[in-house]
Amino acid sequence: MKLQTFIARRLMLSIGVLLGLSILIFIIARVVPGDPVRLALGARAPQEVVQKVSREMHLDKPLYMQYGIWLESVLKGDFGMSLYTRRSVGHDIRAFLPATFELAIYAGAIMTVFGILLGTLSVQKRNSWVDNIVRIISYLGVVTPAFVFAVIFVLLFGYLLDVFPISGRLAAGIKPPPVITGMITIDSLITGNFRAFFSALTHLLLPALSLSMAGLSQQARIARSSMSDNLQKDYILAHRAYGIPERRIMFKYLLKPSLIPTVSILGLDFAALLSNAFLVEMVFNWPGLSRYGVAAILRKDLNAVAAVVMILGITFVTVNIIVDIAVAYLDPRIRLRRDRTCAL
Amino acid sequence: MSHSRRIAWLLTFLLIVAAPLGCGAPSTEAPPSEDGEPVDEETYLRVSFSWPCHIDPAVGSDYASSTAITNLYDTLVYPTADGDLVPHLAEDWEISDDNLTYTFYIRKGVKFHDGSELTAQDVKFSFDRLQAIGEGYAYIFKGRVDSVEVKDTHTVEFKLAKPFGPLLTTLTRLYIVNEDLVMANKKDGPYGEFGDYGKEFLNTNDAGTGAYTVKEFDVGTFLLMAKFDDYFEFLDPLAPDYFEMIGTTEAVTVKTRMMQRDLEISDQWQTLEAFNALAQIDGVEVAKWPDASMLYLMLNTKKPPMDDIHVRKALAWAFNYDAVVNSIFPGTEYARGPVSSVLPGWNPDVSRYSFDLDKAKAALEQSKYYGELDKYPIEYAWTAEVPDLEKIALMVQADCQKIGLKVDIVKTPWMSMIDRAASQETTPHIASIWVAPHYAEAGSVLEAKYHSANTGSWEQTEWLLDPEIDEMIETAMRTVDIDERMGIYRDIQEKIVELSPSVFVYDNMERHAYQSAYVEWPQIKAPIPVMGYNFDARFIRVDPVKRAQLMGS
Numbered sequence: 001m002k003l004q005t006f007i008a009r010r011l012m013l014s015i016g017v018l019l020g021l022s023i024l025i026f027i028i029a030r031v032v033p034g035d036p037v038r039l040a041l042g043a044r045a046p047q048e049v050v051q052k053v054s055r056e057m058h059l060d061k062p063l064y065m066q067y068g069i070w071l072e073s074v075l076k077g078d079f080g081m082s083l084y085t086r087r088s089v090g091h092d093i094r095a096f097l098p099a100t101f102e103l104a105i106y107a108g109a110i111m112t113v114f115g116i117l118l119g120t121l122s123v124q125k126r127n128s129w130v131d132n133i134v135r136i137i138s139y140l141g142v143v144t145p146a147f148v149f150a151v152i153f154v155l156l157f158g159y160l161l162d163v164f165p166i167s168g169r170l171a172a173g174i175k176p177p178p179v180i181t182g183m184i185t186i187d188s189l190i191t192g193n194f195r196a197f198f199s200a201l202t203h204l205l206l207p208a209l210s211l212s213m214a215g216l217s218q219q220a221r222i223a224r225s226s227m228s229d230n231l232q233k234d235y236i237l238a239h240r241a242y243g244i245p246e247r248r249i250m251f252k253y254l255l256k257p258s259l260i261p262t263v264s265i266l267g268l269d270f271a272a273l274l275s276n277a278f279l280v281e282m283v284f285n286w287p288g289l290s291r292y293g294v295a296a297i298l299r300k301d302l303n304a305v306a307a308v309v310m311i312l313g314i315t316f317v318t319v320n321i322i323v324d325i326a327v328a329y330l331d332p333r334i335r336l337r338r339d340r341t342c343a344l
Numbered sequence: 345m346s347h348s349r350r351i352a353w354l355l356t357f358l359l360i361v362a363a364p365l366g367c368g369a370p371s372t373e374a375p376p377s378e379d380g381e382p383v384d385e386e387t388y389l390r391v392s393f394s395w396p397c398h399i400d401p402a403v404g405s406d407y408a409s410s411t412a413i414t415n416l417y418d419t420l421v422y423p424t425a426d427g428d429l430v431p432h433l434a435e436d437w438e439i440s441d442d443n444l445t446y447t448f449y450i451r452k453g454v455k456f457h458d459g460s461e462l463t464a465q466d467v468k469f470s471f472d473r474l475q476a477i478g479e480g481y482a483y484i485f486k487g488r489v490d491s492v493e494v495k496d497t498h499t500v501e502f503k504l505a506k507p508f509g510p511l512l513t514t515l516t517r518l519y520i521v522n523e524d525l526v527m528a529n530k531k532d533g534p535y536g537e538f539g540d541y542g543k544e545f546l547n548t549n550d551a552g553t554g555a556y557t558v559k560e561f562d563v564g565t566f567l568l569m570a571k572f573d574d575y576f577e578f579l580d581p582l583a584p585d586y587f588e589m590i591g592t593t594e595a596v597t598v599k600t601r602m603m604q605r606d607l608e609i610s611d612q613w614q615t616l617e618a619f620n621a622l623a624q625i626d627g628v629e630v631a632k633w634p635d636a637s638m639l640y641l642m643l644n645t646k647k648p649p650m651d652d653i654h655v656r657k658a659l660a661w662a663f664n665y666d667a668v669v670n671s672i673f674p675g676t677e678y679a680r681g682p683v684s685s686v687l688p689g690w691n692p693d694v695s696r697y698s699f700d701l702d703k704a705k706a707a708l709e710q711s712k713y714y715g716e717l718d719k720y721p722i723e724y725a726w727t728a729e730v731p732d733l734e735k736i737a738l739m740v741q742a743d744c745q746k747i748g749l750k751v752d753i754v755k756t757p758w759m760s761m762i763d764r765a766a767s768q769e770t771t772p773h774i775a776s777i778w779v780a781p782h783y784a785e786a787g788s789v790l791e792a793k794y795h796s797a798n799t800g801s802w803e804q805t806e807w808l809l810d811p812e813i814d815e816m817i818e819t820a821m822r823t824v825d826i827d828e829r830m831g832i833y834r835d836i837q838e839k840i841v842e843l844s845p846s847v848f849v850y851d852n853m854e855r856h857a858y859q860s861a862y863v864e865w866p867q868i869k870a871p872i873p874v875m876g877y878n879f880d881a882r883f884i885r886v887d888p889v890k891r892a893q894l895m896g897s
Contacts, residue, residue: 034759049478159600285592287565
């Protein structure tokens with residue numbers, strides 16, 4: 001199968017998945033008991049105002065009509081109004097999504113770089129005390145929820161050592177850079193505002209680290225296991241026999257093929273970052289989409305819930321397509337195998 | 345490894361290690377001047393709140409919103425700690441002989457934040473806008489004020505549908521917006537020539553005269569307000585330059601920020617353990633005052649056996665008040681009657697029930713259901729979102745069993761409770777619910793909780809439907825003379841205690857940890873019984889020198 005055909009097939013499948021997701025979330029959000037408008041306007045809001053807002057949100061119509069109206073608006077780029085923030089959900093998404101993306105990107109970078117580094121170190125020092133410590137830390141990292149790390153980091157770096165900020169995205173005295181991407185570190189770099197850049201970076205570090213711990217540990221474990229397996233392969237033994245230096249074998253011949261499993265689970269790890277971000281955002285008062293999404297669910301803010309789930313769904317699907325393409329590109333056997341399956 | 349790769353690794357490492365050294369901890373950051381450089385003298389008042397916060401005075405009505413709006417906008421009158429009112433935007437007022445027209449004389453020279461002058465037309469516009477939108481505090485005026493008319497630039501008349509004694513008190517919730525600014529920023533919307541009535545604009549901007557103006561509002565996390573130097577009224581020289589409301593109640597974050605002196609006042613939603621821990625911080629104290637709300641066990645007086653007054657009285661005697669105020673909700677105060685003791689019009693002389701199972705049994709023996717009470721199980725619905733309420737339910741169940749009443753406990757989500765309160769049949773025998781006054785007078789609670797017109801709402805699951813009580817409440821509402829009105833309120837409370845439609849559990853106490861070492865908070869010594877006004881930052885003093893000393897130590 002050609003790579004283009006492979007991509008086209010994955011895209012078509014993804015659209016079907018997203019459509020199914022939208023129907024599911026639309027039904028679930030509406031069958032949960034309680035009137036969202038009454039909840040938003042308060043129990044003392046006059047009935048006629050509740051009815052007026054319900055009409056404006058089309059909640060007086062049958063479910064299938066509500067879905068049709070919603071889908072049509074969404075295709076035009078309009079997600080409707082949020083009852084929580086009282087403004088358009090599209091506006092909210094533009095305001096909150098970059099903060100979560102920025103957090104996830106940094107967490108993803110920490111997770112990938114340090115995960116693979118730790119995995120490699122562990123293999124290099126196999127069965128030594130270094131290897132054992134890395135393995136113990138990896139186990140702890142996988143089983144400990146992100147918010148526990150968040151609380152520990154707040155207490156350690158914010159409270160005891162007092163070296164990192166524990167709330168918000170920028171120090172109070174720093175002027176935020178003009179919004180270009182919405183990611184403060186990038187916007188401040190583009191505009192040459194290094195003071196804002198460093199402030200944003202210090203604010204990012206603890207939440208990103210908390211968020212990355214589980215993925216980092218998983219990456220370290222998988223990298224170690226994958227490299228250990230490959231270490232026994234004939235081609236590595238052959239390299240050794242030819243007298244190629246051990247470091248060169250490790251980084252040039254062993255690391256690259258060993259990365260395929262870690263790349264494969266990157267997509268899943270990235271999705272886990274987005275979903276785990278909620279508690280981290282709560283602890284660090286980070287104005288991100290996950291925090292917004294949970295507030296929307298608690299307040300039954302229908303349009304916001306649907307939009308957040310769809311955005312996360314689209315992100316998850318996109319990341320996985322990219323990962324699949326990357327893996328298929330790295331390892332042609334995967335494409336060929338799918339080709340054979342199709343032929344059958 | 346190639347040379348360029350080594351450099352890339354090194355840079356990544358350095359970036360991460362050097363970042364905290366680059367700008368240090370943020371807690372000592374000063375607010376920005378125009379060129380973005382910090383200025384040491386400026387001060388902050390930072391308070392954590394439960395979010396969201398709606399700063400449009402025609403939309404917001406919860407705690408955070410009321411606090412923000414009170415700082416951004418002004419009202420015709422201003423409430424005092426003793427329940428009185430003093431002139432504010434209105435210099436003076438007159439009431440017509442038929443009590444249907446209130447004429448207000450607006451203070452001259454009051455400036456909006458954009459420099460324009462506030463006029464009578466802005467008052468009319470603010471009232472019309474609030475009523476047209478119908479959200480926020482609009483319900484307080486609905487059906488009571490017919491119209492607001494402009495007589496001249498600085499005179500405005502409120503025309504009432506019928507006499508309404510507490511009108512002046514309710515005007516502490518009519519915040520005046522700048523008509524010109526709002527109309528200049530209107531978008532298309534459902535209000536005809538008024539478009540969206542500036543709702544989108546006022547969602548993140550202000551158009552007020554308040555002591556503070558919006559500097560930056562991230563609707564998800566914080567609201568930063570800056571001092572308005574042209575404020576028309578008293579503004580303490582040590583009032584903070586910036587008032588920041590922070591949308592978090594996360595205990596670890598609050599405690600750490602208090603430690604870092606990066607938060608001046610905590611929210612009220614911390615647990616007792618968290619407050620005790622905060623009080624241990626050097627220079628931090630916990631302030632508390634009654635917030636005028638009360639916890640009630642509301643008894644459905646139309647459902648057997650609760651339709652029998654003796655059963656209701658038995659329940660009131662069988663309730664262990666001590667256990668609640670000492671153990672389940674420690675730090676609260678015994679309720680003394682149907683309204684909070686801080687509300688003007690509260691009757692200190694009403695008789696009180698105490699925990700006495702013998703009296704409870706004696707009351708039950710007088711009941712028509714006595715001897716067959718096992719046929720009438722009592723359904724006790726507690727609000728699922730507040731787990732501590734289950735403790736009260738279990739306690740009531742155990743004590744009732746001792747006097748022969750069978751109580752079934754039902755965990756009920758708040759939205760279901762609202763639905764169930766809509767009819768007599770679906771309302772449970774007992775519901776444990778807090779009620780806060782809509783405005784600072786006993787009449788507010790009495791009307792919401794016991795007037796027949798308000799049945800079907802979660803505030804009144806008693807279904808009292810008593811014509812005599814209705815008449816007394818209506819008479820009080822029509823009475824403009826304040827002493828006379830307060831007298832009627834007191835009579836109503838006596839009558840209600842006689843009827844025992846509710847068990848009056850406790851007066852809620854609002855608690856906040858605050859940096860007493862450098863924050864002087866006058867309102868906690870004389871709390872104002874109107875939500876949000878105790879955070880009017882123009883009276884609160886933040887001393888930067890004392891803060892610096894504390895940070896140094």
